[in-house]
Amino acid sequence: MRTRLRKWSLWLGAAAFLTLPLASWAQLSTFDIETRIGAESHVGNITGHAKDAKADYRRYCVGCHGVLGDGNGENFPWVDPKPRDFQLGVFKCRSTPTGTLPTDEDLFDTIARGMDRSNMPQWSTFTKQERADLVAWVKHFSPRWANEKPGAPITIPPEPEVTPERIKAGRDVFARVQCWKCHGVQGMANGPSAATLTDDQGRPIQPFNFTEGARPKCGDTDRDLYRIFMTGLDGTPMPSFADNIKPDEAWDLVFYLRTFMRQHSKEKELAKQLGLKPVDPNAPAPAASGQQ
């Protein structure tokens, strides 16, 4: 045990030295991780087993996410944003509140979807069983699942009809909670705070630019957009607004975000007809109307 520990600390020490400016918090050994090889996932009526994903992980994921799941795979130096460190149990794409674990479905969807504007590929060729096994495997790296349950997914009410009034109201929400401080008044990722943003490991990170035609990492349906700003992207500056935007207002905001996007949409059309102007960054702070 002692020599094993020392070997690992040397190894980790060397790894830590190599990646010094980007120091990783992860510190678990294979021994530690092996104790959780029994981890499971439950997606619909499928049960995933970590042990069944070992081969797939080694073949398809290890080059980026690393043998220890700490994101320190051989591609680490060349990849930006960095591969996720699974030992930390902190994930961007969640249906659950900020600071809580994602559901198994969240991880299941993420693996198939991939993450746009990153090296995380889309994995649509796995069977559902294989994907569920990979979810269990991802979970087995972090002690968090042994001690905590995933958060309760937020409820998303049915999507209302898009109207010009809703788009205008959405612009007011965008102004009131000041998304533009990071994303810019036209969604071009050039707000006054955009230049100084860093992720939880201190690496520079850009806000999402709505106008470039890129897809949000955590999905590009209207429901995905709703979920993204209500739960936040943990590990990044993108905060949760769940306490400060009411469900109805959240749909208004989704519609307003669509008007920035390059892709053609009904919202874009309506905004044009309305002659909708961007919010004025110098206007005094709007009244706090959205309190619950």
Next chain:
Amino acid sequence: MRKRSMRSRYNFAAVLSAVVLVCCGALISNQNVSAAGEGKITGTVKLEGTAPHMRGIDMSKDPYCVKASASAPAHMENVVVGSGGGLEHVVLYISDGLTGGALTAVPSEEPVFDQKNCMYTPHVLALDINQKFKVTTSDQTTHNIHPNPNPMTGNIPWNQSQPPGAAAIEKSWKATEWIPVQCNIHPWMHGWFAVVKGPYATSDASGAYTINNVPPGSYTVTAWQEDLGTQTQKVTVAAGAAGSANFTFKGK
């Protein structure tokens, strides 16, 4: 006031409990037992030598912040030295010697961490494990409050927005850790949640502090300062009396 468990395996505490039991009889069940032998630790924290320069903060990213801080321009708060060399925002806690209820009791007060004039007040908020605290905003601009603990400790990072007038956020931490907290919208906003186990204090503007609710015994007291590190001292507290420990950090 701290609630305290009577179950202690140590003879000393058992004898003390027995004495208290005899004295107070039935009253005990509803009362705070510790008051009888309660002591405290007091002292002052000073900085010796030249205080490092705390540069002024440029808030021009946000006109609201510029206006809000116009009457009292803000400076960095890593090392805050008051008159007479008193060092503010130092966290003092008992790092060794506490046992039983004195160690595990969780204070019921809920301290407040406020966002005011685009700064954190207080700059360092000391907390016990599992002690609830509130994050509030007094500002007319949106903040995002983003503590960044190491998840391997059991403390989990979160990131929530607080627009003007937003309700308080109530939280707690699971493990001892110095947790940096940041606002990404206003990157100069930087503070700490100092999570310790057992009674603690934070030094005031004159460097003075008092750790209350300390049962009689011999302890190691640790002083933590975010830039200057930690120092420790041995202190003995007699029943109902105050132990004393003064700390001196060296300026660079």
